Amino acid sequence: MTAIAAALEAGLPVLLADIEALVRVESPSEDLAAVADCARIVAGLGTRLTGAAPEWLDGSGRPALRWRFGSGDRVLLLGHFDTVWPVGSLAGHPFEVAGGRLTGPGCFDMKAGVAQLFHALSVLDDLDGVSVLLTGDEEIGSPTSRTLIEEEARRTRAVLVLEASEGGALKTARKGVSGYELNIGGRAAHAGLEPHRGVNTTTELAHQVLALSTLADPATGTTVTPTVASSGTTRNTVPDAARLLVDVRVETAAEQDRVDRAVRGLAPVLAGATVKLSGGPDRPPLQTSASAQLFELARKHYAELGFGALRGVAVGGGSDGNLTAGAGTPTLDGLGAVGGGAHADDEHVLVAELPRRAALVAALAASLVREPPAAPGGVRS
Template sequence: MDGRSLVRDMRAALPSLLAEIETLVRAESPSADLAAVARSADVVAGIGARRLGAAPDRIVLAGHTHLRWRLGDGPDRVLLLGHHDTVWPVGTLATHPWTTAGGRLRGPGCFDMKAGVVMALHAAAAAAGQGAAVTVLITGDEEIGSPSSRSLIEQEAAGARAALVLEPSAGDGALKTARKGAGFYRVRVTGRAAHAGLEPQRGVNAAVELAHQVLAVHQLGDPDLGTTVTPTAVSAGTTTNTVPAAAEFAVDVRVRDEAEQDRVAAALAGLRPVLDGARLVVEGGGNRPPLTTAASSGLYARAAALADRLGLPPLSGAAVGGASDGNFTAGVGTPTLDGLGAVGGGAHADDEHVLIDALPDRAALVTALVLDVLSGAGSRR
């Protein structure tokens, strides 16, 4: 297929893109509501079956519903990756309704990332129509860290020539060429209760121990290396007149490379109590490995050249702090390019929106990138 005609065909398909995105946005799907995620999966499966001419494999893991299509034959294939769960609770449509006005569409989860799901299905259909072997994997628990789908994602990525992630773009439509790795920890403190007025000296104050540990953990960050170690949710004590016997806090870790991930993990494991009689337990660990520029640079160069060939605006890339399932695909050594989905803004925020005119051009770019990656796969193998 000629590149320019691919863009024209995708632009002609814009009404279908919009109708399918609306249908999916109206299927609200907060990650923790398993029934809602299952209903959303039904909607994705229906759209995909009509678009791709085949029903997906429906994979339910720990109650979360994931969908997979494997299109085409041959050992060389490209993985298109996305998720249909969102951060928005059921009922959000009442306050954040579906709208299209001023060149923007709005609705809960439209940018992150239901528009990207529909774009992936359109791109897969166009690429498979040209004989490409494509796997489409749409998961249902990305927004809570992909606890059930991680192994599935890694399995599909390990056999792919490339992973193209239809997460939304960075600012001004930039592709995401690097993502920090993420880790989530919980530090639990055990002290000893006592009456705060009569004999506080008999207690071991878990809140005071927690304060020491929060300050120590905060010092583990390294701004020069882009490492952030952030104490977040904190709790301690039971009543106002009791020395707290227990306390805990959560820790969010973001790193650019695995060496920093290992350093912070070792430092957290090495925390020791400051107060006599206090005890510490550190739980958790790394959730996602970093997606480095080494994993994305080759694909980004291909995408930039294709954008020029297709007559699309020049591409830009950005390194971002947030993690995605693209971290997993890069972690198993598969070349990965992220942020290929919707152009817009407001992820997880009240102003979430998608720029309508950019939808078909991005879908055409993804299609062209699939075909380009596979065009030389045999000789590389």
């Protein structure tokens, strides 16, 4: 075990206390006051462990926190402190450490990762070249922080994302995400007396669902999934309005563009019906070309730390790592807590893995400050 790993192992009780402090300040994305309260705890934690106070960056009342050490242009450590859990969730899911597992709302996604990040930096002698960006809106698609994340990524040479990891595998690829809303208009009529005078939006909705289903391509990993649908008011009325939400996941930018063009080309089937579309691509894919160099470096350090072999995995869920990869910066994701149950009743973190992952982040940050990688394909966007 290296000196870094030994120091972080010895500091596990403090790390656990810091995670507890974060988990106990509930921070659902939509509750701006709660998010701001959590940001203050995060700022204090980062200041204590790095010796530097953050910049407070306000996005429509939703704070983001940024630290830049020296040039801050070699490696960016990225994460978020908002969660999907509403205020009051602690009552039914209290913070607890038992049987080698840590539990509590938001512990896995991703408050443990935030604490690990700062503990990793605390054992490094020189932070010159390191930046940290923590946001409060990732769980709702990063609407206010997206531009900030992309700009910060473009000024740095590598990004390490402290999102959580199921099974310990790093996320070497993430699918791109698109989301659409179709609002369908028709004409109401009495379903018994004169249904022929109506334009039935439930029928039109069905036509649109069938058309969307043809856009999926299992061979390329592209999924097009109608999710939420609604139409009509009463059983005996031809409905005149319908709404459909659609989730799209793709492995490549070309597939994201193909599906987007096709969705925008949808036309009503029934005479007199209208289809209005909103939405579009939300997060570009994080492709393996963006993570390959960093993953090999992580495997090397993981073995040198005495932790054995490290796995990589491609996943369907998106994160802010999609945005940094889309900005043209090498990105490695899934460096946070090891555990499972994100967004679910069994959300948990494996305690034994906490100092090990922090040690890996510390080793990667130190290495990248010395020798940052080239951009994917050798070209910066």
